[in-house]
């Protein structure tokens with residue numbers, strides 16, 4: 001079935017990935033091809049608690065052997081919705097709406113640098129996998145920061161899709177001790193800045209710091225925003241961020257569920 005799918009999804013698998021991180025595979029009817037960086041909106045319970053759907057990036061999407069599409073989500077448990085998800089066993093059903101939003105733009109640069117923090121890592125696995133499958137051959141370098149090694153979700157999977165991964169942790173349990181922004185500053189001198197594209201996703205303050213570095217260095221940068229969402233269809237206004245107006249002279253609110261979550265960093269108005 002083409003188009004956006006809005007209906008039931010069935011849990012096929014649920015595996016613990018690290019201390020507080022789960023990987024869930026959902027079976028959904030075939031829908032529009034997913035572009036890496038898009039998201040789906042999940043109704044974790046068919047009840048009023050939690051009332052709202054929760055947005056999740058696609059970690060992977062592939063054809064299931066049962067004629068359905070198999071969608072992998074990687075998530076951490078932070079509240080009621082994700083707690084409900086972690087309780088689901090194979091066979092359980094949830095509401096699914098997707099794919100939504102705009103995905104990453106695969107740029108022609110020779111080197112792609114992914115800068116990720118926390119679950120901001122999720123869209124990059126599928127982005128790299130999809131780009132390789134489509135014959136794109138940039139050098140891909142992942143700079144991933146977390147508080148501890150257990151929060152470097154899925155880092156060891158990236159070698160399998162041709163990504164060099166470097167880690168930094170706040171407690172020094174993996175990689176060097178520090179912040180991911182320090183890792184960028186260290187790596188930049190060794191990279192050909194004229195042929196470089198930065199992509200970033202993670203906590204808001206981390207992304208803002210990455211955007212400031214990219215602007216200072218004149219590097220093109222695409223950002224994937226993670227805001228609270230309500231409808232994910234552009235109707236409620238829960239998910240706005242500030243962007244420059246088209247003439248660049250002023251700013252306006254942009255609904256990230258339909259104009260994002262990916263944005264050219266040049267368009268963002270930082271706090």
Ligand SMILES: Cc1cc2nc3c(=O)[nH]c(=O)nc-3n(C[C@H](O)[C@H](O)[C@H](O)COP(=O)(O)OP(=O)(O)OC[C@H]3O[C@@H](n4cnc5c(N)ncnc54)[C@H](O)[C@@H]3O)c2cc1C
Pocket residue numbers: 039050054055056057058074075076077078079080081082083119122123225226227228229261
């Ligand atoms: C486009 C998009 C893609 C996302 N992809 C993933 C993903 O792949 N994996 C994943 O684990 N999470 C992802 N998230 C975040 C995920 O949607 C939230 O963690 C989830 O909605 C929390 O629901 P909850 O009911 O468990 O927690 P809630 O009870 O709703 O919130 C618990 C706590 O988390 C905070 N919180 C909730 N949502 C967000 C948010 N979007 N940004 C910042 N703080 C938040 C709340 O302020 C609160 O402190 C994504 C968000 C967006 C917008």
Ligand code: FES
Pocket residue numbers: 228229230231232233234235236237238239240255256257258
């Ligand atoms: S979540 Fe409702 S407008 Fe974006």
